[in-house]
Amino acid sequence: ETGVTQTPRHLVMGMTNKKSLKCEQHLGHNAMYWYKQSAKKPLELMFVYSLEERVENNSVPSRFSPECPNSSHLFLHLHTLQPEDSALYLCASKASGGSTDTQYFGPGTRLTVL
Amino acid sequence: TQLLEQSPQFLSIQEGENLTVYCNSSSVFSSLQWYRQEPGEGPVLLVTVVTGGEVKKLKRLTFQFGDARKDSSLHITAAQPGDTGLYLCAGDGMDSSYKLIFGSGTRLLVRP
Numbered sequence: 292e293t294g295v296t297q298t299p300r301h302l303v304m305g306m307t308n309k310k311s312l313k314c315e316q317h318l319g320h321n322a323m324y325w326y327k328q329s330a331k332k333p334l335e336l337m338f339v340y341s342l343e344e345r346v347e348n349n350s351v352p353s354r355f356s357p358e359c360p361n362s363s364h365l366f367l368h369l370h371t372l373q374p375e376d377s378a379l380y381l382c383a384s385k386a387s388g389g390s391t392d393t394q395y396f397g398p399g400t401r402l403t404v405l
Numbered sequence: 406t407q408l409l410e411q412s413p414q415f416l417s418i419q420e421g422e423n424l425t426v427y428c429n430s431s432s433v434f435s436s437l438q439w440y441r442q443e444p445g446e447g448p449v450l451l452v453t454v455v456t457g458g459e460v461k462k463l464k465r466l467t468f469q470f471g472d473a474r475k476d477s478s479l480h481i482t483a484a485q486p487g488d489t490g491l492y493l494c495a496g497d498g499m500d501s502s503y504k505l506i507f508g509s510g511t512r513l514l515v516r517p
Contacts, residue, residue: 293447322503333409334448334493334507347503381447385503393438394505396447 294318295397297382303403304372312367312400314382322346323365324383324394325357334381340365341387372404407432409494409508417514418484426479426511428494435497437477438505439468442491484515 295316304310316323325337339347340359354376356368365382382397412427428437436455440448452461454470454477461468465488467480481488492511498504 293449295447324503331509333509334495336504339503341503383447393450393453396449398446 293395293397295382295384295395297380297397297400299400300398301401301403303405304369305405306372306374308372309368309370311369312380312382312402314365314367314397316363316365316382316384316395316397318384318386318395320384320386320395321362322385322387323359323362324385325365325367326381326383328379328381328399337367369402372402374404377402377404407434407496407498407506409496409506411492411494411508411511413511414509415512415514417516420485420515420517421483422515424481424484424513426481426492426513427476428478428508429476430496431475432496433474434506435474437470437474438495439477439479440493440495442493442510443489448491448493481513484513486515486517489513489515 298313322341324339327335327337336349337351338357343359354371358366379399379401381399383394385392385394409428409430418424436453438453439451441451442448452468457472457474459470465482469478494508495505498506
């Protein structure tokens with residue numbers, strides 16, 4: 292238990308569906324992250340929020356839409372996804388912007404797009 | 406562009422054997438981290454190395470940061486089935502203190 296929870300743990304959706312992934316951290320951290328983990332590829336950073344402001348957006352398609360309503364919660368809204376978007380989506384949090392601060396990861400949401 | 410290459414990609418060994426995993430780059434990193442990820446879980450930090458030539462030990466795991474801070478290695482002595490997992494190295498992104506650049510990982514299987 293890392294203090295970062297993600298729901299749902301598994302999600303199967305069609306290409307026309309709209310769904311949302313949720314992440315919650317109970318560590319009092321100020322920065323939150325979304326990563327995509329595909330087979331045989333390095334973890335890909337998608338978005339970073341610091342104090343509820345988006346500070347990184349790594350050229351992610353607009354069919355992925357993040358939302359950070361407060362420093363404890365992070366959402367990833369999904370719509371009109373493609374089969375190649377199937378992957379493990381990981382949320383992480385960090386105390387601050389310091390480069391050596393530890394990132395704490397949630398267990399991930401395994402997404403399958405049919 | 407900063408890239409981290411890990412080798413080998415896959416490793417299957419017998420319990421009790423020793424192994425070394427490598428993480429290499431042409432870029433300099435001010436720090437490198439090693440994570441282990443088990444099936445169904447997110448990565449968990451094992452260690453952070455920050456000084457060139459630094460060696461850190463965590464029980465049977467020995468981590469080394471290269472003198473030039475471009476590479477790192479993880480050595481496991483007398484591997485056990487509980488060491489099975491995906492080992493990831495990650496370096497700080499030079500253009501952002503928020504970013505970590507991850508390697509593609511080494512998948513280790515330790516057979517009883």
